[in-house]
Amino acid sequence: MSAHPRLLSRLETFLASERGRRILNRFYSWGAAFVILGALFKLLHIRYGDEILLVSMLTEFVVFFISGFERPEKSYDWEAVFPELRGAEEVPLSESISRREALIQRAQQGAPVIQSETCASQSPQPLVSQQTISSEEVEHLREAIDRLGEAAAQLARIGSVSSEMTKRYELMALDYSKMSQHSTQYLGEMESLARNVTGLNAIYELQLKSISSQVETIDRINSGLQHIRKMYEGGLPDSEAFGRESAHLTQQLTQLNDVYARLLRALTVNMTTPGAPHTPYTASPTDQDDHIAR
Template sequence: MSKINRNKIEQFLQWEGGQRLFNFAYSIGAAVVILGALFKILHLQGGNTLLMVGMGTEVLMFILTAFDRPPREYKWEEVFPALRHAEAEAEETLEAEDEAEDALERALAEDDTPSAGSHTHVQGGGGTLVIGNLGSVGAGATAGTTGAAASGPIVVGGSADSPVSADDAAMLSEAIHRMSEATEAMTQMADLTAATRDYMMQMATISQELHRLGETTRSLNAVSEVLLDSYRAITENSENITRSSSGYVKEMEALNNNVSGLNTIYEIQLRSVSGQLDSIDRVNRGIKDIRDMYEKSAGTSARYMEETEKMARYMQQLNQVYENMIHAMTVNMYRPGFGGPVPPQADAQTPSNPQ
């Protein structure tokens, strides 16, 4: 929670409105402190209250200052390589300008202090160099020494009897050479001006990019505030989430227990079904045996019926034979001529059996 409060304080101090409010409070608090000190010096009423309010405000401001982040220094040359080249060119330009100015100043300083009894007129950069009162030594040595330094014609004149030392001639030659270098450096100022113009255009482009970067940074700050609010809401609801999670864990434990009970019941039922399947298998085997026996007995029964019918026919034929034989044996027994007794049922059978 303290980390969240610290982040809020840092964001408030980095916000433009927060910085403005901080400046107002800081300045007004200091003014109140000074006013309270003035009241104390003049022994006016309310000095203690003003000092307490002002110093309390200053203490609060100093405490808040401890949470302020130092400004970040971005290496823009890593993002925009043109800055690195532009800065290098600008430094080279400034160094060249400084060297040209130093050379020109040294040449002018040396030209302002000629030797006694001499007359010198110098016009550099393709002009005319006139040296007077140098004598015979100056006429020969100076012409050979300064021929490479001055691009224009060199005129040497004066009295041949004027004594001029070789050091003075060498110093004058060196000054003329420096003047020539300064002139060449001045001719390069046009190129430096073009480079400076390109540098300014690049700086304008960089300024536009920085403006866009500022807009992007503000957008990122807005998104960060939204994320911070979301994180704060999640933190505030963490207790409810914890309670809900504990209830969910309990419900899951109860569900696991119920599932374990269901698994036990299912196992018992599975065993019972397995036993029933075994019984059904035995019954099926018995029924199959009965069917096999019935199929076998069906053929035997057919033969038994055939034999029974044959035996019935044979018995019928045998009875017919017995009947004919008995009839033949008894046909003459009851005739009157043979003197035999008349059967008691002869009269009754005669009409029913006309044969």
């Protein structure tokens, strides 16, 4: 049972030390930086955005959980010692330094510190006891005052950084809304483009079918023409033979016509002398030659 409070005491001591604060501050800063990086990756739809957000959020959770074990710091009314911290009036730097040195000298001497907001002195209010303060305590006081000044400067820087981060977050939110609108418009345009491409594909398919049918018709016509050409080329020898036979037939018909003509002349000669005595037909030399030729 005693180990648990001892562990908590060690953890509080470590977090109160300078090394513990430095480590915790680094994890604060790094965790916040990775949270911003993961949010940026998520907005731009870059890979590993979810993983970065998960790791950074877990880191921030651990840091905030551990920071719950920090010891609460003691608060001092430093405005009573340094009136310029109130912000009521601007105090020159030289006057602030002179007041700090006077405070240190009075602390070393053990004299009461006089609180004043202006150059006029008021009723003395002892800040420290009348006993003599050692040099070590004075040195600790000086270091505390220096740390207070550094802390005030850091708080001012943190305030400016916080305002800048707030503005950046607002700009990121605005950019994200614009990106969402553009993404919606882009999706609408892509859908219309897809519909147009689908219509073009249907028209293209119809054209392909029509062209295919036309190509088939042209192929049939070409095959018919090739067949006619082959028939024509095959009919050329037959045409030559037919021409020769036609010429030979014409020649024979001519000769037959000549025979018929001579026969008719012979009959005509015999029919012109009906009372003439029957004498044997004496052919003329021309007729004899024709008879011999026949």
